[in-house]
Amino acid sequence: MTITLAHYVVLSALLFAIGIIGILTRRNAIGILMSLELLFNAAAINMVAFSKYLTPSEIYGDIFTIFIIAIAAAESVLGLAIILAMFRKRETVNADEMNIMKY
Amino acid sequence: MEQLNVLGLAIPALPLLAFLLITAITAKKKMLSAVLSISCIFASFLISVYLLILQLKAGHGASYEFSFPWLFLGDVKMSLGILINPLTTVMLIVVTTVSMLVQIYSIGYMKGDYAFSRFFSYISLFSFSMLGIVVANNLIQMYIFWELVGLCSYLLIGFWWFKPEAAEASKKAFIVTRFGDFGFLVGILILSYITGTFNFAEIQAQINAGLISPGLLTVIALLLFSGAVGKSAQFPLHVWLPDAMEGPTPVSALIHAATMVAAGVFMVARLFGIFSASPHAMLVIAYLGGFTAIFAATIALTQNDIKRVLAFSTLSQLGYMMLAMGIGGYTSGMFHLTTHAFFKALLFLGAGSVIHAVHTNDIQLMGGLHKKMPITSITFLIASLSIAGIFPLSGFWSKDEILVNIMESGHMGLYYVAAATAFLTAFYMFRLYLMTFTGKPRDAHAYEHAHESPLTMTVPLMILAVLSIVTGFAGIPGKEQSFYNFLFFGAHPHETHFNMGVALSSSAIAVSGIALALLMYAFGLIKPEAVKNASGPLYKLSYNKYYIDEIYMFFIKNGFFVIASAVKWFDRHVVDGAVNLVAFLCRWAGSKLRLTVNGGVQSYALIIFGGLVFIAAVFAVWNPDALKLLGGR
Numbered sequence: 001m002t003i004t005l006a007h008y009v010v011l012s013a014l015l016f017a018i019g020i021i022g023i024l025t026r027r028n029a030i031g032i033l034m035s036l037e038l039l040f041n042a043a044a045i046n047m048v049a050f051s052k053y054l055t056p057s058e059i060y061g062d063i064f065t066i067f068i069i070a071i072a073a074a075e076s077v078l079g080l081a082i083i084l085a086m087f088r089k090r091e092t093v094n095a096d097e098m099n100i101m102k103y
Numbered sequence: 104m105e106q107l108n109v110l111g112l113a114i115p116a117l118p119l120l121a122f123l124l125i126t127a128i129t130a131k132k133k134m135l136s137a138v139l140s141i142s143c144i145f146a147s148f149l150i151s152v153y154l155l156i157l158q159l160k161a162g163h164g165a166s167y168e169f170s171f172p173w174l175f176l177g178d179v180k181m182s183l184g185i186l187i188n189p190l191t192t193v194m195l196i197v198v199t200t201v202s203m204l205v206q207i208y209s210i211g212y213m214k215g216d217y218a219f220s221r222f223f224s225y226i227s228l229f230s231f232s233m234l235g236i237v238v239a240n241n242l243i244q245m246y247i248f249w250e251l252v253g254l255c256s257y258l259l260i261g262f263w264w265f266k267p268e269a270a271e272a273s274k275k276a277f278i279v280t281r282f283g284d285f286g287f288l289v290g291i292l293i294l295s296y297i298t299g300t301f302n303f304a305e306i307q308a309q310i311n312a313g314l315i316s317p318g319l320l321t322v323i324a325l326l327l328f329s330g331a332v333g334k335s336a337q338f339p340l341h342v343w344l345p346d347a348m349e350g351p352t353p354v355s356a357l358i359h360a361a362t363m364v365a366a367g368v369f370m371v372a373r374l375f376g377i378f379s380a381s382p383h384a385m386l387v388i389a390y391l392g393g394f395t396a397i398f399a400a401t402i403a404l405t406q407n408d409i410k411r412v413l414a415f416s417t418l419s420q421l422g423y424m425m426l427a428m429g430i431g432g433y434t435s436g437m438f439h440l441t442t443h444a445f446f447k448a449l450l451f452l453g454a455g456s457v458i459h460a461v462h463t464n465d466i467q468l469m470g471g472l473h474k475k476m477p478i479t480s481i482t483f484l485i486a487s488l489s490i491a492g493i494f495p496l497s498g499f500w501s502k503d504e505i506l507v508n509i510m511e512s513g514h515m516g517l518y519y520v521a522a523a524t525a526f527l528t529a530f531y532m533f534r535l536y537l538m539t540f541t542g543k544p545r546d547a548h549a550y551e552h553a554h555e556s557p558l559t560m561t562v563p564l565m566i567l568a569v570l571s572i573v574t575g576f577a578g579i580p581g582k583e584q585s586f587y588n589f590l591f592f593g594a595h596p597h598e599t600h601f602n603m604g605v606a607l608s609s610s611a612i613a614v615s616g617i618a619l620a621l622l623m624y625a626f627g628l629i630k631p632e633a634v635k636n637a638s639g640p641l642y643k644l645s646y647n648k649y650y651i652d653e654i655y656m657f658f659i660k661n662g663f664f665v666i667a668s669a670v671k672w673f674d675r676h677v678v679d680g681a682v683n684l685v686a687f688l689c690r691w692a693g694s695k696l697r698l699t700v701n702g703g704v705q706s707y708a709l710i711i712f713g714g715l716v717f718i719a720a721v722f723a724v725w726n727p728d729a730l731k732l733l734g735g736r
Contacts (some may be wrong), residue, residue: 099703
């Protein structure tokens with residue numbers, strides 16, 4: 001069985017779905033942040049796969065993936081910093097208790 | 104001819120300059136404002152005289168025109184320009200002369216008024232607008248200045264805005280003339296839509312070529328005439344002019360006697376080619392003019408306010424001019440306009456002099472003023488004789504020529520109306536004169552304080568008196584270089600001849616009118632009270648101006664206000680209701696939707712993700728090719 005583009009796409013979609021479910025259901029803010037990383041990785045897999053199958057002679061997708069990894073790292077830093085600040089203030093990382101962003 | 108461009112533009116531009124300078128710079132310095140205003144109009148006057156001389160040298164038919172483009176709206180081209188022909192020069196002389204004399208007079212009359220400079224700035228603005236009408240060479244320019252004089256009239260009637268009557272009168276004048284102006288504008292638009300131009304000469308050429316059907320031409324002519332009905336205060340729209348007397352008297356003399364109200368007659372003269380091409384419209388003009396003439400004269404008989412008598416007299420004389428125009432007496436109508444401008448301005452200024460002296464408008468409180476103010480009295484007498492049509496004063500020549508014209512046109516009914524009006528005119532003018540200047544003083548207090556006016560007021564009176572005498576000689580029929588050989592419409596001068604029968608009968612009519620007034624008010628042989636009682640309801644009808652104002656008020660209250668309140672209800676409840684409904688729905692929806700914003704970070708994320716899926720789904724359904732992308736290739 002040869003591995004086609006569809007396989008990669010399905011893998012990426014599954015990863016993305018797991019990430020989304022994690023974001024929406026995890027109580028722990030750290031867990032949400034980790035789920036977020038899955039989303040980035042799902043996107044990165046897509047990039048590389050499409051790059052390989054649609055434009056084999058170019059490396060645009062690969063370069064883009066490197067950018068995504070860099071951005072993901074920066075995002076993690078920001079996210080962790082926010083969670084740390086929240087923790088210091090409210091002594092919890094429970095997302096349900098972070099509910100002051102409303103009318 | 105370059106110089107004519109500059110001169111033609113300078114005539115209206117100079118008063119405009121005076122207006123701007125007074126408003127911007129000299130408002131605080133009263134005398135300087137007056138001097139500025141008068142010197143500018145004097146310069147315009149000199150240029151007008153120069154143009155008249157040029158025109159006389161050039162002879163009839165010489166007309167000079169130039170225009171420059173002003174506004175392009177799609178296919179519609181509008182230009183501004185000047186047209187100098189005999190009609191223009193005659194009117195220029197009338198306007199600048201009267202305006203100048205009235206302004207000199209105003210120095211004395213308005214002395215001590217808190218808004219002395221403002222008065223002169225408005226008068227200058229008015230002179231600018233009026234001269235703009237006169238020199239206009241196209242309809243749209245004429246209409247612009249036409250509205251500007253209406254504005255100036257409004258500003259000057261309401262000059263003493265703190266008097267409620269003056270404020271009311273200014274509004275009334277503006278709104279009533281608006282009815283006429285609306286018709287005028289519609290007429291202009293229809294005419295320009297058909298002919299594709301606003302220019303007088305080009306329109307005339309198309310009419311001469313018979314490009315406009317007679318029925319349509321009649322409609323256009325009547326619409327245009329409705330503008331003249333409003334401005335010249337002809338019958339159904341005459342109600343504003345008597346009330347306009349609330350303004351300062353020099354304003355009444357300039358705007359509401361000599362110039363602006365004559366603009367309607369001038370407009371008919373300017374567009375005579377359009378009117379004369381439609382016999383039906385001409386007939387309407389003639390009969391409406393004749394009716395206004397006698398209608399207003401009968402009201403003037405019983406009024407006791409010195410200015411109101413003159414106002415109704417003005418209405419009547421304007422009717423006379425319209426009547427002349429309507430039966431084709433282009434030249435005699437314009438000639439009467441000219442002579443009337445001088446003697447009616449004189450009458451108003453004389454009345455102003457009297458009011459200045461006794462501080463009342465009511466002639467029942469005057470009497471015997473001749474001894475106190477001889478110059479005013481004598482000049483007033485000259486003007487009264489002139490308007491009554493006594494040989495050889497100017498009114499005689501112009502009125503006679505109109506009568507001859509009417510007789511030759513064969514409308515004998517109109518002839519009798521005009522003759523009867525002449526009789527009434529002579530009577531009410533001498534009633535006014537005798538009650539004001541002769542007899543015993545009826546109010547001792549006012550009489551004690553009465554005094555002759557200062558020179559700034561009496562000199563213009565004297566100049567106007569001279570003009571009231573001599574202007575008539577310009578129009579002696581049959582003379583080689585007369586008014587009639589200078590100003591005429593069409594290819595050759597109107598045949599004018601001196602009709603001895605008409606002259607004698609009109610003189611007899613005038614003398615009998617004066618004699619009746621003498622019998623009643625000087626010798627007391629016929630008691631005015633007895634006449635009043637004998638005429639009973641007729642007197643009341645005349646005294647109350649035929650209740651026209653009350654009738655209008657009735658219709659406004661019962662018609663206009665009912666419609667207006669229905670429209671108001673519709674606006675308040677339906678139009679405003681629709682707007683309010685939208686606002687209410689937004690607020691209601693907002694108050695419900697805000698509950699979904701609960702502060703939970705993950706619920707926000709869910710909404711964002713759901714939205715994304717929704718957009719993707721819509722995109723996929725709307726554009727199936729997007730699905731193919733997933734399958735590659």
